[in-house]
Amino acid sequence: MTFIQDQLADNHCFGCSPDNPHGHHIKSTWDGERSICHFSPKPWHCAGSPHYVYGGLIASLIDCHSVCTAIAEAYQREGRAIGEGETIFYVTGSLNISYLKATPIAGPLVLEARLSEAGRRKSVVLCTLSVNGELCAKAELVAIRVPASWGEA
Numbered sequence: 001m002t003f004i005q006d007q008l009a010d011n012h013c014f015g016c017s018p019d020n021p022h023g024h025h026i027k028s029t030w031d032g033e034r035s036i037c038h039f040s041p042k043p044w045h046c047a048g049s050p051h052y053v054y055g056g057l058i059a060s061l062i063d064c065h066s067v068c069t070a071i072a073e074a075y076q077r078e079g080r081a082i083g084e085g086e087t088i089f090y091v092t093g094s095l096n097i098s099y100l101k102a103t104p105i106a107g108p109l110v111l112e113a114r115l116s117e118a119g120r121r122k123s124v125v126l127c128t129l130s131v132n133g134e135l136c137a138k139a140e141l142v143a144i145r146v147p148a149s150w151g152e153a
């Protein structure tokens with residue numbers, strides 16, 4: 001299986017870089033229309049209850065999965081394979097999450113994302129998070145394209 005994150009170079013992100021030793025290492029697939037990510041939380045990812053997932057982790061997973069989806073779609077729109085040629089880099093402009101149900105920590109968490117809008121610099125990504133087919137959270141993320149040098153000090 002090919003994952004978006006494994007095709008992106010120079011990515012140090014806490015949520016999605018394969019090379020950040022302390023990160024979440026999320027893995028997302030892209031089929032040309034939607035992206036999927038499976039994530040199994042650890043017991044320490046719990047909220048106030050040990051049975052449910054911490055909302056900040058949910059936000060983090062949705063953030064990275066959605067931005068990676070925007071990046072994958074942008075490569076596709078330019079007729080390039082993900083990671084091919086000049087780097088396409090997006091960052092999170094805004095993230096609006098509705099926590100609909102407590103998310104069982106037993107997981108696995110299934111994130112699914114697709115674009116509702118794809119402009120020159122701005123993409124809007126809709127993302128859901130489900131466990132065992134039950135919708136636990138939904139989100140809208142605005143991803144903004146930035147130069148690949150965006151993170152340089």
Ligand SMILES: CCCCCCCCCC(=O)SCCNC(=O)CCNC(=O)[C@H](O)C(C)(C)COP(=O)(O)OP(=O)(O)OC[C@H]1O[C@@H](n2cnc3c(N)ncnc32)[C@H](O)[C@@H]1OP(=O)(O)O
Pocket residue numbers: 008009010011013016063064067068087088089090091092093094119121122142144145146
């Ligand atoms: C290989 C790489 C792999 C990378 C994966 C990394 C995943 C990382 C996910 C993250 O966590 S990124 C870190 C969290 N995000 C940030 O730190 C972003 C900080 N903010 C900025 O750097 C700038 O504010 C930003 C680049 C988002 C926008 O500044 P600009 O001056 O370039 O925006 P501009 O004013 O030109 O607006 C461009 C469009 O974006 C829209 N926009 C700008 N900021 C927005 C915002 N905050 N929310 C919603 N929309 C926004 C704006 O309305 C406009 O839309 P329209 O084209 O429709 O008019």
